[in-house]
Amino acid sequence: MYQLAVIGAGPGGYEAAIRASQLGLSTALVERDALGGTCLNRGCIPTKALLHAAEVYQAAKEGEAFGVCAKELSLDEAVVFARKDAVVGNLRQGIAQLVKVNRIDLYEGTGCIEAPHRVRVGEAVIEAERILIATGSVPALPPIEGIELAATSDDLLGAKAIPQSLVIVGGGVIGVEFASLLTMLGRSVSVIEALDRLLPPLDREFGQSVSMNLKKAGAQVHTGARVTRICRAEAGLRIEFEAKGKPGACEAEAVLAAVGRRANTAGLFSEGFTVATERGRILVDERFETDVPGVYAIGDVAGGIQLAHAASAQGIACVEGIAGQKSGLRLDLIPSCVYTNPEIASVGLTADEAKAKGLEVKIGKVPMGANGRTQIAGGARGFVKVVVDAQTDVLLGAQMMCGRATDMIGEMNAAIANGLTRAQMLRAVRAHPTFEEAITEALEAVEGRAIHAAPVRH
Numbered sequence: 213m214y215q216l217a218v219i220g221a222g223p224g225g226y227e228a229a230i231r232a233s234q235l236g237l238s239t240a241l242v243e244r245d246a247l248g249g250t251c252l253n254r255g256c257i258p259t260k261a262l263l264h265a266a267e268v269y270q271a272a273k274e275g276e277a278f279g280v281c282a283k284e285l286s287l288d289e290a291v292v293f294a295r296k297d298a299v300v301g302n303l304r305q306g307i308a309q310l311v312k313v314n315r316i317d318l319y320e321g322t323g324c325i326e327a328p329h330r331v332r333v334g335e336a337v338i339e340a341e342r343i344l345i346a347t348g349s350v351p352a353l354p355p356i357e358g359i360e361l362a363a364t365s366d367d368l369l370g371a372k373a374i375p376q377s378l379v380i381v382g383g384g385v386i387g388v389e390f391a392s393l394l395t396m397l398g399r400s401v402s403v404i405e406a407l408d409r410l411l412p413p414l415d416r417e418f419g420q421s422v423s424m425n426l427k428k429a430g431a432q433v434h435t436g437a438r439v440t441r442i443c444r445a446e447a448g449l450r451i452e453f454e455a456k457g458k459p460g461a462c463e464a465e466a467v468l469a470a471v472g473r474r475a476n477t478a479g480l481f482s483e484g485f486t487v488a489t490e491r492g493r494i495l496v497d498e499r500f501e502t503d504v505p506g507v508y509a510i511g512d513v514a515g516g517i518q519l520a521h522a523a524s525a526q527g528i529a530c531v532e533g534i535a536g537q538k539s540g541l542r543l544d545l546i547p548s549c550v551y552t553n554p555e556i557a558s559v560g561l562t563a564d565e566a567k568a569k570g571l572e573v574k575i576g577k578v579p580m581g582a583n584g585r586t587q588i589a590g591g592a593r594g595f596v597k598v599v600v601d602a603q604t605d606v607l608l609g610a611q612m613m614c615g616r617a618t619d620m621i622g623e624m625n626a627a628i629a630n631g632l633t634r635a636q637m638l639r640a641v642r643a644h645p646t647f648e649e650a651i652t653e654a655l656e657a658v659e660g661r662a663i664h665a666a667p668v669r670h
């Protein structure tokens with residue numbers, strides 16, 4: 213009997229299995245598809261590989277401004293997709309190696325839980341003291357006439373070419389990342405978002421700025437819009453919608469449905485065994501245990517924030533708990549990163565969220581226009597904003613839209629996780645010329661003391 217059986221080898225499951233093995237638990241890992249899950253095979257990594265190629269292409273296209281002349285610029289999509297596949301393949305091989313050296317038994321097939329301590333994988337039966345479900349999520353499809361004609365992010369990332377024109381239903385993270393990718397390649401894009409702004413769960417300013425940047429790059433953005441029908445048309449597909457009471461329509465080679473993801477529990481439970489769920493997601497307590505003792509669930513399948521690093525952190529914390537350790541991870545502080553151009557990153561509370569909690573806050577914000585590194589890179593509209601507790605000076609949140617935002621957010625998360633004050637953060641001298649200098653400026657701006665900003669007269 214194993215001490216732990218993990219079902220699903222995405223970032224949540226395989227990292228949990230490795231930590232379990234490090235802590236001395238005999239561990240089985242079950243996966244029916246490729247190691248690395250959605251993130252590695254159909255999500256974060258392939259998307260970012262395509263985005264990287266698009267950035268290189270755009271930089272070459274705009275090269276004249278930097279004295280670079282790329283005559284007859286073209287994009288070989290076969291090479292772009294082959295490179296993406298190579299990156300994914302390398303990382304997948306790395307996981308396989310890690311599974312092996314950590315002496316984790318890998319079972320290939322669908323893991324079906326038959327009883328609290330029994331998982332069937334085809335002909336094999338795994339007995340385990342504990343079971344951890346980490347089966348992730350799959351794209352959700354909205355109930356729209358003709359939705360079967362739409363592609364999901366899985367389909368687009370698994371294809372061998374990027375469409376010449378695309379209508380995107382849903383202006384969330386997947387929607388704006390694909391819109392960013394296609395506009396950088398000079399393709400035609402329309403985004404149709406039901407709510408009143410793009411990236412609705414994030415700070416309002418992100419949605420507004422992304423919308424402006426996308427429009428400037430040639431995309432059409434329809435917010436407050438309800439899709440009524442998708443059908444075949446001359447240009448490929450036609451999508452009809454209603455925006456602010458008025459009917460609208462656009463045509464494109466393809467339609468992408470990016471309206472969220474739902475828990476993946478297909479084939480997971482045998483007849484006669486189940487755990488408590490709510491709208492498809494598995495319900496867990498603070499230790500990630502379901503209503504069946506010894507059966508745990510983490511990541512997208514258990515709802516919450518559907519991000520790879522959230523799943524990994526939950527998996528590690530869950531396994532540390534099982535091994536009798538207290539995890540030090542701050543699971544309430546999960547950074548959000550959106551790989552648009554410029555990048556978006558956010559952690560902790562926004563000013564609106566802090567106020568809703570009854571906290572008195574001070575805000576420091578600087579536009580990136582005065583940042584040398586941003587000017588060098590020819591950067592687009594952006595900003596760094598910090599939210600500080602007005603009473604204690606403790607940093608509560610940070611929102612950034614600028615070059616390297618997705619890397620820089622780590623500094624802010626480390627500060628918030630450790631309860632650092634603005635004054636403590638300002639002890640550090642930040643190097644020049646970097647995007648990071650804007651962090652010092654935003655922290656100083658709380659007291660109206662940013663150097664590269666017009667003085668605030670009191």
Ligand code: NAD
Pocket residue numbers: 256354381382383384385386387389404405406407411412437438439469470471472473517518519548549550551
């Ligand atoms: P999402 O929840 O981020 O966005 C879906 C959007 O679709 C929402 O803005 C919603 O208002 C809108 N919508 C819903 N129904 C609609 C309809 N009928 N017509 C028009 N708009 C509609 O979901 P997503 O973009 O599909 O991403 C799925 C998950 O994957 C998210 O949890 C996301 O965080 C994660 N993800 C993260 C990253 C990243 O971290 N960089 C990248 C990709 C995906």
